[in-house]
Amino acid sequence: xxxxxxxxxxxxxxxxxxxxxxxxxxxxxxxxxxxxxxxxxxxxxxxxxxxxxxxxxxxxxxxxxxxxxxxxxxxxxxxxxxxxxxxxxxxxxxxxxxxxxxxxxxxxxxxxxxxxxxxxxxxxxxxxxxxxxxxxxxxxxxxxxxxxxxxxxxxxxxxxxxxxxxxxxxxxxxxxxxxxxxxxxxxxxxxxxxxxxxxxxxxxxxxxxxxxxxxxxxxxxxxxxxxxxxxxxxxxxxxxxxxxxxxxxxxxxxxxxxxxxxxxxxxxxxxxxxxxxxxxxxxxxxxxxxxxxxxxxxxxxxxxxxxxxxxxxxxxxxxxxxxxxxxxxxxxxxxxxxxxxxxxxxxxxxxxxxxxxxxxxxxxx
Amino acid sequence: xxxxxxxxxxxxxxxxxxxxxxxxxxxxxxxxxxxxxxxxxxxxxxxxxxxxxxxxxxxxxxxxxxxxxxxxxxxxxxxxxxxxxxxxxxxxxxxxxxxxxxxxxxxxxxxxxxxxxxxxxxxxxxxxxxxxxxxxxxxxxxxxxxxxxxxxxxxxxxxxxxxxxxxxxxxxxxxxxxxxxxxxxxxxxxxxxxxxxxxxxxxxxxxxxxxxxxxxxxxxxxxxxxxxxxxxxxxxxxxxxxxxxxxxxxxxxxxxxxxxxxxxxxxxxxxxxxxxxxxxxxxxxxxxxxxxxxxxxxxxxxxxxxxxxxxxxxxxxxxx
Numbered sequence: 244x245x246x247x248x249x250x251x252x253x254x255x256x257x258x259x260x261x262x263x264x265x266x267x268x269x270x271x272x273x274x275x276x277x278x279x280x281x282x283x284x285x286x287x288x289x290x291x292x293x294x295x296x297x298x299x300x301x302x303x304x305x306x307x308x309x310x311x312x313x314x315x316x317x318x319x320x321x322x323x324x325x326x327x328x329x330x331x332x333x334x335x336x337x338x339x340x341x342x343x344x345x346x347x348x349x350x351x352x353x354x355x356x357x358x359x360x361x362x363x364x365x366x367x368x369x370x371x372x373x374x375x376x377x378x379x380x381x382x383x384x385x386x387x388x389x390x391x392x393x394x395x396x397x398x399x400x401x402x403x404x405x406x407x408x409x410x411x412x413x414x415x416x417x418x419x420x421x422x423x424x425x426x427x428x429x430x431x432x433x434x435x436x437x438x439x440x441x442x443x444x445x446x447x448x449x450x451x452x453x454x455x456x457x458x459x460x461x462x463x464x465x466x467x468x469x470x471x472x473x474x475x476x477x478x479x480x481x482x483x484x485x486x487x488x489x490x491x492x493x494x495x496x497x498x499x500x501x502x503x504x505x506x507x508x509x510x511x512x513x514x515x516x517x518x519x520x521x522x523x524x525x526x527x528x529x530x531x532x533x534x535x536x537x538x539x540x541x542x543x544x545x546x547x548x549x550x551x552x553x554x555x556x557x558x559x560x561x562x563x564x565x566x567x568x569x570x571x572x573x574x575x576x577x578x579x580x581x582x583x584x585x586x587x588x589x590x591x592x593x594x595x596x597x598x599x600x601x602x603x604x605x606x607x608x
Numbered sequence: 609x610x611x612x613x614x615x616x617x618x619x620x621x622x623x624x625x626x627x628x629x630x631x632x633x634x635x636x637x638x639x640x641x642x643x644x645x646x647x648x649x650x651x652x653x654x655x656x657x658x659x660x661x662x663x664x665x666x667x668x669x670x671x672x673x674x675x676x677x678x679x680x681x682x683x684x685x686x687x688x689x690x691x692x693x694x695x696x697x698x699x700x701x702x703x704x705x706x707x708x709x710x711x712x713x714x715x716x717x718x719x720x721x722x723x724x725x726x727x728x729x730x731x732x733x734x735x736x737x738x739x740x741x742x743x744x745x746x747x748x749x750x751x752x753x754x755x756x757x758x759x760x761x762x763x764x765x766x767x768x769x770x771x772x773x774x775x776x777x778x779x780x781x782x783x784x785x786x787x788x789x790x791x792x793x794x795x796x797x798x799x800x801x802x803x804x805x806x807x808x809x810x811x812x813x814x815x816x817x818x819x820x821x822x823x824x825x826x827x828x829x830x831x832x833x834x835x836x837x838x839x840x841x842x843x844x845x846x847x848x849x850x851x852x853x854x855x856x857x858x859x860x861x862x863x864x865x866x867x868x869x870x871x872x873x874x875x876x877x878x879x880x881x882x883x884x885x886x887x888x889x890x891x892x893x894x895x896x897x898x899x900x901x902x903x904x905x906x907x908x909x910x911x912x913x914x915x916x917x918x919x920x921x922x923x924x925x926x927x928x
Contacts, residue, residue: 266716266749274753275703277761333756333852457904487904491853492757493846497663498898504656505649505899518757525846529770530655547759 295425295570296591306583307418314403317380319576323354325379327370329387329411330362334518335545339608340410340565344383347568351576364388371395375402381579382406383571389414389460396420407574409567411460417586422578425570425588429461432561433468435594436540437476439559440469440511443538446477448510451484451502453495453523455515462487465515465542484509488519495522496529503530503537511538517548517560524556544595549607552600560600562592565608628921629870633885636868636914640892648899658777662845664891665783666691666838668884670858671865672790673831675883678866679794680807680827681875682728682735687835687862689746690720691855694839696754698765699849706764713836720746721832725825739828743859750851757850760843769844779841786834791880803827807875864890864911868918889914 309316326348332338341357348355356374360367364387374382375398382404386392392413399406399421406421415421440450452469455462466485473480484502488495495514499522502509514520520541527537534555541548544562551557570588578584595603644651670687677684694713701709720742727738760766771778794800802823806813814820835855843849867873868889869882890911897907 266719266753274700276700276758277702331751331755331852333751335756338756454904484901486898486901489853491856492848492850493842493854496846500659500663501895501898504653504659505651507650521848522846525848529845 294566295564297570297588305418305586307422307578307586308583309405309578309581311418312403312405312422312578313400314405316581317579319351319381319572319579320353322380322579323356323378324348324381324383324572324575325356325371325374325377326358327367327374327382327384328357328359329367329385331359335608336543336563336565340385340567343566343568344571345568347572351572360387362387364391368392368395372398375399375404380404381575383567383575384408384413385567386411386413392420405575405578407571409571410565423574423584423586423588425567425574425590427563427590427592429464429563430468430471432542432563432592433465433470434472435468435592436465436513436542436559436561437469437472439540439561439594439596440513440538441473441477441480443540443558444480444510447479449481449483449506449508450511450513451486451506451509452482453488453498453512453514453519454485455487455490455519457487462515469513480511488514488522490516490518492518492522492525495519496526497522499523499526500530503527503532509537511540511558514539514541517541517543517545520557520560521547521551524551527556544593544607546604546607549595549600549604552595552597553604558596560595562594564590564592625921628917630882632917632921633869633882633889636889637885637892640889640896644892644896644899648896651899658780660888660891660895661780662777663895664887665777665779666842667858667861667865667887667891668783669786669838669841670835671862671869671883671887672786672880673834674859674862675866675869675871675878675880676790676794676803676827677735677831678807678863678871678873679803679875679878680824681810681873682807682824682827683739683863683873684724684828684831684835685736685739685859686720686724686742686746687831687838688855688858689743689750690717690832690835691839691842691858692747692750692851693717693720693753694836695843695849695854696750696851698840698843699754699758699760702760702762702765706762706768710840713840714833717832717836718829721829722825724832725828728828729821729824747851754849754851757848757852759848761847765844766847769841769847779845782837782841786837787880787884794878794880799823799826804876804878807877809876861887861890864915867922868914870918870922872922886918 326344328341330337332341345355356377356379358370358374360370367387371384372395382399384406386408389412392415396415408421408424410426412424412426413421417423452466454466470482473482484506486498488498495518512523514523520539523539538558539556540559541557542561542563544560548557548560552560574584574588650656674684674687693716697713697716698709701712724739724742727733728735768778773781802818805818806820806823810820839855842854865886866883869886870879871877871883893910894907897910
């Protein structure tokens with residue numbers, strides 16, 4: 244549906260705008276949602292000790308310096324940083340990611356320009372060009388796609404603007420088209436999810452996978468890691484079902500409902516994000532199952548999923564840490580001082596299980 | 609000689625196509641049921657039929673409204689967005705209790721329906737364009753109101769989503785009641801006849817003095833209200849309001865159900881039983897492929913084949 248978003252009929256536009264304004268005003272004016280103050284603990288305080296840690300770089304991994312890249316040294320305090328976000332901040336990951344970038348920028352007292360591509364790659368390209376035109380000295384990009392970055396990189400290279408990409412790599416030459424990328428290892432997340440699944444099920448029986456959106460590298464890599472590790476460590480654990488839940492809770496619920504009826508003996512469900520895992524929980528509850536009947540392992544580390552471990556419905560959650568702010572700015576700071584930074588910065592993600600869920604829930608996002 | 613040889617064959621083909629358009633969807637449902645009972649483990653169980661019915665109920669409800677719009681030779685692409693809007697508004701107003709929240713949802717849906725209807729009936733925008741605007745704008749409003757998924761804990765809402773009467777889930781009861789109501793309106797009321805007359809020939813209906821604009825407005829309001837009911841039920845079932853993804857591509861599922869069910873896009877005729885069967889057919893098709901763990905892309909291909917067959921069958925009649 245996303246490709247429709249830029250098409251609006253001229254006649255219709257004023258009507259829609261007026262309608263939208265009227266509805267938004269009315270609704271926010273007298274809305275009263277359920278009281279959930281209890282759920283809203285102060286995440287900024289607890290996030291302090293939930294920052295990202297870097298996996299020690301492998302010996303021989305390359306670095307990048309400002310002399311090799313081109314450009315001039317500058318003091319980060321006086322710099323303007325442009326941040327291009329890929330998707331709407333409508334899911335916990337993106338919300339936490341943007342908040343982390345903004346928090347770190349204001350902590351360091353530098354000027355931050357932000358843009359959001361709303362899941363449209365063409366918009367992200369023009370967003371980045373806008374940020375450059377508005378005078379960004381440095382760029383932090385959360386890319387929507389890995390490919391198609393040539394036009395932007397050319398413009399940035401001409402201005403010698405250092406770029407750091409977060410959460411996804413772009414297919415271009417490191418230390419030439421961009422400085423470095425900071426991301427989780429999605430294959431490794433899948434492997435660690437498999438370890439938790441093996442432990443929860445005892446390494447025997449049939450398990451299912453709720454896949455993420457098709458054609459997404461996160462889906463492919465989280466699937467690969469999981470299946471490889473199962474094959475290697477627990478050959479008696481069989482993946483008998485893998486269907487897409489599109490990273491959405493309702494789809495996860497619907498697919499799980501079909502699954503538990505056609506394969507009542509299923510022992511575990513690996514959901515490639517928390518939302519689908521929570522959908523699976525809803526389906527199991529609806530079918531009258533008890534907590535722990537089917538072992539669920541998910542990836543992300545949102546507060547709801549970690550609470551699911553405390554409640555007994557979820558066995559384990561592998562974290563995919565969205566708090567890129569400190570590491571991204573630290574990398575830019577080191578780089579602009581003229582020191583060497585690594586080209587690939589891989590984050591060490593945490594994990595949650597029955598042992599630490601209660602004590603560490605404050606780290607969840 | 610040659611002519612005589614061709615003629616009966618052509619007649620035969622027309623008859624086959626006509627049969628396909630009217631009864632094909634029921635035959636399809638029957639075939640899928642038989643095949644699944646034969647080859648799918650644990651298919652023949654009350655629990656399974658309950659699951660399929662509960663999952664298809666929101667699609668049926670949306671498709672009922674879509675059938676009305678298509679009956680007027682229109683279409684409503686904003687139904688998925690209205691579902692998302694219903695989810696947002698439910699979450700925002702649940703603090704007042706379930707009934708006030710539902711009434712507010714109805715007001716919002718009615719406003720969207722009136723906007724659609726006004727654009728179509730008064731401004732004269734083509735339905736596909738008018739409702740496309742609200743398909744985009746409606747989800748936008750939904751996300752402004754509630755930017756991210758919110759868990760809901762209201763017990764009344766939860767029981768609406770998972771409770772039942774005499775062992776039949778509310779979702780199924782509500783979908784069945786609405787299907788009967790819409791079928792009655794189409795067949796037995798003046799409004800129903802006027803709707804079909806407008807779909808058949810809008811100019812003639814106008815010349816005959818029918819209240820064309822009022823009927824069109826009501827049709828789009830009804831369509832939006834039905835979509836809102838589906839949105840509330842899906843939200844109740846999930847016990848969470850998810851305006852980002854709720855109702856995504858629902859407009860396509862609903863249109864497919866209507867067309868596969870034998871209602872022509874050219875308007876003037878509405879087949880409610882067929883629409884229900886069309887939604888069931890797609891549900892069974894999806895369930896079959898999921899239960900046998902076939903690649904998800906196959907579901908889309910299978911749906912496409914069903915649509916092509918339905919449109920091919922419809923070509924046999926067309927608009928006079």
